[in-house]
Amino acid sequence: MNTLFMHCRPGFEGEVCSEIAEHAARLNVAGYARAKPQTACAEFICNDAEGPERLMRELRFSQLIFPRQWARGAFIELPETDRISVLLEHLAQFPTCGSLWLEVMDTNDGKELSNFCRKFEAPLRKALTGAGKLQDDASKPRLLLTFKSGREVFVGLAAADNSAMWPMGIPRLKFPREAPSRSTLKLEEAWHHFIPRDEWDERLHGDMTGVDLGAAPGGWTYQLVKRGMLVTAIDNGPMAESLMDTGLVQHLMADGFTYKPKQPVDWMVCDIVEKPARNAALLETWLGEGLCREAVVNLKLPMKQRYAEVRRLLDRIEEGFKARGIKVAIGCKQLYHDREEVTCHLRRLDLKRR
Ligand SMILES: C[S@@+](CC[C@H](N)C(=O)[O-])C[C@H]1O[C@@H](n2cnc3c(N)ncnc32)[C@H](O)[C@@H]1O
Structure with a gap:
């Protein structure tokens, strides 16, 4: 053996x-x-x-x-x-x-x-x-x-x-017909992977708020709305009408890398395809400034040294939080629904629910 x-x-x-x-x-x-x-x-x-x-x-x-x-x-x-x-x-x-x-x-x-x-x-x-x-x-x-x-x-x-x-x-997840894009399964898989099933009701519920950066057409927003959350969707592209009709989504045409919510939110999710260091910096800002308590962000993989680059970014994030005395749990996985990317999940452990 x-x-x-x-x-x-x-x-x-x-x-x-x-x-x-x-x-x-x-x-x-x-x-x-x-x-x-x-x-x-x-x-x-x-x-x-x-x-x-x-x-x-x-x-x-x-x-x-x-x-x-x-x-x-x-x-x-x-x-x-x-x-x-x-x-x-x-x-x-x-x-x-x-x-x-x-x-x-x-x-x-x-x-x-x-x-x-x-x-x-x-x-x-x-x-x-x-x-x-x-x-x-x-x-x-x-x-x-x-x-x-x-x-x-x-x-x-x-x-x-x-x-x-x-x-x-390989997760057996059913694509919900009402969801605006197949990417919806990525966020659902991320939740299965990063959040124990018996904590879903406490960590993903209807009194919560979320921001979806790079939201259009709305596959990830759909998952947040399905859990009853109020979502601010940031994207220059159009959101699916079915989602806007729920009354739970506010769509802002803004840049996801500069947008900040007026009030802290519970969840930030980001599926913008950008240089991984830029998306990693978003995690540092949002979690570090307490703009959200949990986040799911995709990191696009470089062409070469893919493990080494992901490790370097994760270490940088971890060391940065440690130096600032901020307690954060960090997870990262290449999910089944990920292709040339990995999915990161971060959670502030030192912020109480508002
Ligand atoms: C992969 S798609 C997101 C798909 C979405 N998560 C879904 O499930 O339907 C990436 C989106 O990021 C948006 N995007 C790219 N750069 C952006 C930026 N700087 N700020 C906001 N959105 C951006 C694009 O317009 C595109 O709609």
Whole structure:
């Protein structure tokens, strides 16, 4: 079990390698990262068998930026027939697991394999339960089988509360037909990722106010309005009429980089496609000056050194707040609905609700 296996968006394998290698070096876990381009996965091969478990114990999965899923384990080969017996034999050394997910990579080959997984899952589940290897218990580790082909599978484990929320880290969110743009799913996914479900009613509710910078046509504003908030939408472009009809939206044609609300608001969200340093500066201003208590802002990724650049900006934000004595929780993730960008979430921890 010396391998930590990670899924990611195709094309971001190098970012996963840089990110995990940096954490491993900091935590003194010896090993090396490797990945092939466009495979939507990467591995960290540890020198010691305990390495992957240590990484998973020391790191919170939700704090990783580029990995969409992770598991510790090993690849095994499967025969053409009776794959279940071979899997059961391999799993003899595994603990009883609390859940089972069958996964594939987010590539065209992976999509073709998902049919095979669907058919294979029921008989496998039955066999594992019969052999005492699977019980419905969230406190037990999750068994993650990632199929590279029908003949090769990564058999891995991850804690259910310290790994992806959805198989392969891909959320199953339904596009609301009334929403003005597909981007709406980005903000909804961000909330799922950054705000525990049992805190939604307290942190996203109808007595709140929000500002949406770069709002048109209104996919993100739609999400704020859906939670009942009063929203100021900043954009020179037109907002969807259906949103304006709710009476909850004030549309201002202004520059999102200079606009400031007269009264502090609860939420600021920003989906303006700009240089990442400019959007990061918005976060520093809005959170730092107490103009909002929580914010979700997209950071467009540079062409090269994408992990290094994001890390540099996040470190700068964090150090800046620390120097000013401002307590802020900072999260950053390449969400499934993000392409060449990552999504940041910041929350002031030292401001009471007004
Ligand atoms: C990606 S779109 C936003 C989509 C929106 N979040 C949605 O869900 O419908 C980016 C928007 O930012 C706006 N924009 C670009 N620069 C801006 C600026 N300096 N101030 C305000 N809005 C800006 C553009 O007009 C565009 O409508």
